[in-house]
Amino acid sequence: MKDKIWAAVRTALLAVILLLAFAKVQQIVSSPSDPRNYQLIRGFYAEPENSLDVVMIGGSNAYAFYQAPVMWAAEGIRSASYSCNGNRMSAAKYFMEEARKKQKDALFVVVMNEYLMDLKENKIHFHTDYMPFSMNKVHLIEDLCGRAGYTWKEKLEYYFPIIRYHSRWKELTKADFHYQLDGLKGASYYDKFLDTAKDMSGRLPQTDEMGEIPAETQECLNDLMDYCEQNQLKVLFVHSAQIIPEEELEVYNAIDEMLESRGFDTLNLCKYTEEIGYDLAADYYNPLHNNVHGSLKASRFLANYLAENYGLGRDPAEEKDPSWAAAWEKYQKKISEAVTEDEIRAVTGQ
Numbered sequence: 001m002k003d004k005i006w007a008a009v010r011t012a013l014l015a016v017i018l019l020l021a022f023a024k025v026q027q028i029v030s031s032p033s034d035p036r037n038y039q040l041i042r043g044f045y046a047e048p049e050n051s052l053d054v055v056m057i058g059g060s061n062a063y064a065f066y067q068a069p070v071m072w073a074a075e076g077i078r079s080a081s082y083s084c085n086g087n088r089m090s091a092a093k094y095f096m097e098e099a100r101k102k103q104k105d106a107l108f109v110v111v112m113n114e115y116l117m118d119l120k121e122n123k124i125h126f127h128t129d130y131m132p133f134s135m136n137k138v139h140l141i142e143d144l145c146g147r148a149g150y151t152w153k154e155k156l157e158y159y160f161p162i163i164r165y166h167s168r169w170k171e172l173t174k175a176d177f178h179y180q181l182d183g184l185k186g187a188s189y190y191d192k193f194l195d196t197a198k199d200m201s202g203r204l205p206q207t208d209e210m211g212e213i214p215a216e217t218q219e220c221l222n223d224l225m226d227y228c229e230q231n232q233l234k235v236l237f238v239h240s241a242q243i244i245p246e247e248e249l250e251v252y253n254a255i256d257e258m259l260e261s262r263g264f265d266t267l268n269l270c271k272y273t274e275e276i277g278y279d280l281a282a283d284y285y286n287p288l289h290n291n292v293h294g295s296l297k298a299s300r301f302l303a304n305y306l307a308e309n310y311g312l313g314r315d316p317a318e319e320k321d322p323s324w325a326a327a328w329e330k331y332q333k334k335i336s337e338a339v340t341e342d343e344i345r346a347v348t349g350q
Helices: 002-030 035-046 068-075 089-100 121-128 135-148 152-159 162-171 191-195 215-230 246-261 292-310 316-320 323-335 341-348
Strands: 054-058 079-083 107-111 235-239 265-268 284-286
Touching: 035 079, 054 089, 068 079, 068 292, 068 323, 068 341, 079 089, 089 107, 089 135, 089 215, 107 292, 121 135, 121 152, 135 152, 191 284, 191 292, 215 246, 235 246, 235 292, 246 265, 292 341
Parallel strands: 054 079, 054 107, 107 235, 235 265
Antiparallel strands: none
16 A cells, blocks of 8 residues: 555656656746846746835836836836737736736736737737746636637647747757846846937827727727726726827727726826927837837836826835845946936936
């Protein structure tokens, strides 16, 4: 009898070891499929439980116009972004559900610019690769793959990313075995963000007209609002300031009207470019995304807005976590060749 029990224990241990080994190999070959997503999502999980004031949810605009160390330097607001590039609106509630596991009391700032993205294979991987396995992840995969019309065979690579990345073993370097967080709280410093400025002068539309919200967007938005109400979440819905056609801005207006009709707070930064202090000739690297110059301004504006309207800001607890001051110091050095000292000083109003 003892021999049978011991054999069963050994079999179970071997199965656990093999599963752990498989998970580690899968992580190595698939990390980082995009370094920005790795830093954002893995960085979120590295924050102490219930330590954040704000969690940003969204796509590339959630890391192009906003920087966590700048928010902290400006107002002492501790934030993190649970976001990925190519984000779909239908993914927002799953990202929020995931974030609530560690930061249940945070204010959620949901960036709404990507109200209807396409669903290419790599974009679904951006959503799922770094999320730990859970039923929430299963529901996210099923939602995105269902909207893309994928078969069960096509879905498998999202449950087992090694199917997509298995050939990458030939390209592995030492860094892949020791990939680490950079200590910048998800802050951006990719090349276009630092080095590119496109002149957008005279291209910013303004309108109060209401556009027609696509049917799928309406369905996703109602589902998201239901989720927020059922869980009594604190939420601010934001549009970052993009240089977009007037008809798209009209859709933003209609989305905000739909949200406000259900009692949700909205902030369309397209209407606050002067208050933010944008220089349209220098603060964008493309029509949809701020560069580092615009991002410093937008992050400070958002921090000031959240401090004034939600009572967020400095408190004695921040002194217990030196990682925030360290992240701001490191970020200043990271962007120092791209920005002026005056831009850095403007963050803290000095």
